[in-house]
Amino acid sequence: MTGTIFHVDLDAFYASVEQQDNPSLKGKPVIVGPQPGNRGVVSACSYEARRFGIHSGMPVSRAARLCPQGIFRPVRMKRYLEISEEIMKELADITPVFQQISIDEAFLDLSGTERLFGPALQVGRMIKERIADRFGLTLSIGIAANKFLAKLASEYEKPDGLFQVTEPIEFLDRLSLKDIWGIGEKTLDRLAELNITSIQKLRSFSRDILCSMMGVAGGRYLYLAARGMDPGIYSDHPRSHSISSERTFARDKKDRTAINKTLLELSQQIMHRLIVGGWQANTAVLKVRYEDFTTTTIQKTLKHYLTSSDELYRVALELLRKKWNGSTPIRLLGVGTTQLLRPGSLEQGELFEDRDLKRRKVEQAVTELKEKMKGLKLTKASLLETKDRCG
Numbered sequence: 001m002t003g004t005i006f007h008v009d010l011d012a013f014y015a016s017v018e019q020q021d022n023p024s025l026k027g028k029p030v031i032v033g034p035q036p037g038n039r040g041v042v043s044a045c046s047y048e049a050r051r052f053g054i055h056s057g058m059p060v061s062r063a064a065r066l067c068p069q070g071i072f073r074p075v076r077m078k079r080y081l082e083i084s085e086e087i088m089k090e091l092a093d094i095t096p097v098f099q100q101i102s103i104d105e106a107f108l109d110l111s112g113t114e115r116l117f118g119p120a121l122q123v124g125r126m127i128k129e130r131i132a133d134r135f136g137l138t139l140s141i142g143i144a145a146n147k148f149l150a151k152l153a154s155e156y157e158k159p160d161g162l163f164q165v166t167e168p169i170e171f172l173d174r175l176s177l178k179d180i181w182g183i184g185e186k187t188l189d190r191l192a193e194l195n196i197t198s199i200q201k202l203r204s205f206s207r208d209i210l211c212s213m214m215g216v217a218g219g220r221y222l223y224l225a226a227r228g229m230d231p232g233i234y235s236d237h238p239r240s241h242s243i244s245s246e247r248t249f250a251r252d253k254k255d256r257t258a259i260n261k262t263l264l265e266l267s268q269q270i271m272h273r274l275i276v277g278g279w280q281a282n283t284a285v286l287k288v289r290y291e292d293f294t295t296t297t298i299q300k301t302l303k304h305y306l307t308s309s310d311e312l313y314r315v316a317l318e319l320l321r322k323k324w325n326g327s328t329p330i331r332l333l334g335v336g337t338t339q340l341l342r343p344g345s346l347e348q349g350e351l352f353e354d355r356d357l358k359r360r361k362v363e364q365a366v367t368e369l370k371e372k373m374k375g376l377k378l379t380k381a382s383l384l385e386t387k388d389r390c391g
């Protein structure tokens with residue numbers, strides 16, 4: 001049975017919020033980051049700025065040279081988080097099987113809901129309209145049978161895109177190797193040495209051969225990716241006495257600003273889930289996978305419970321300093337907490353969040369949706385087909 005996963009990704013999120021909050025910036029090249037003349041890099045930029053070749057992670061001095069008429073705006077993280085939270089609430093209303101993966105991206109699992117909501121593309125259009133009406137922001141949605149393909153699909157028609165992958169192999173064959181999530185420059189070079197220059201070619205190699213050429217983890221990743229099977233880009237471990245979240249970079253990264261930003265986002269996600277789940281944790285875990293796929297984890301136990309995402313972020317940074325020389329490109333970062341405790345309840349309380357609770361959440365979401373989506377048939381039978389996939 002195939003799933004229906006939506007990857008929802010806001011377009012140029014920080015820059016779009018700046019334009020929305022200050023309409024005189026609409027249609028203009030907005031660059032979010034320090035003023036030129038300072039050190040530091042572009043955090044985000046509008047599509048108008050991208051036409052000048054500007055992209056996030058670029059030093060602001062270079063951005064200013066490329067686009068002298070660029071309008072520089074400072075990062076207002078608090079504001080972006082505030083809007084993000086509202087949007088994520090709106091998205092989580094659509095299905096309780098929801099996984100936020102960054103400040104402006106989430107997966108929604110709508111498997112088995114066709115009879116409830118109608119065809120996936122129709123749901124996609126509804127989501128886009130709803131976010132545009134309420135927040136004035138555009139987003140791109142990819143729909144596919146798994147998270148890996150959905151993520152590629154949201155990128156495919158970005159910005160303001162909506163694309164459903166119905167024929168995974170045909171879709172993949174339209175992409176080039178560098179478009180594949182998780183294939184960075186190093187891997188591309190290695191593949192080129194082996195004369196593998198397209199996804200079709202990659203697919204012609206057996207798993208064993210790929211593993212012997214690229215290592216076991218690398219070979220497995222490439223084997224699955226070439227077939228449109230999810231190699232686990234956003235594995236979100238089953239509920240247990242730990243909560244963790246990890247991110248594979250599209251390109252291996254050694255840029256400290258980008259790496260720190262990812263650590264901060266992961267820390268925010270983890271803290272959010274701790275709070276929502278009513279957990280306390282005193283042990284932070286960092287996982288790092290380097291470009292050659294070697295993977296290491298390190299943890300630190302504090303004398304007190306973690307109290308904020310900033311604190312978790314600081315500990316994660318401290319752990320990263322012990323495990324990273326600052327120059328080896330990083331492929332994947334993960335942040336987590338273990339030794340979870342829920343004050344005043346059974347430790348395994350979270351384990352009881354099973355089908356019954358999920359179903360109650362679905363019913364609650366549907367009740368709310370009934371108000372919002374008039375004219376759509378909601379039946380009990382289709383409710384029961386709603387499957388729990390994400391997370």
Ligand SMILES: [Mg+2]
Pocket residue numbers: 009010011012013104105
């Ligand atoms: Mg985005």
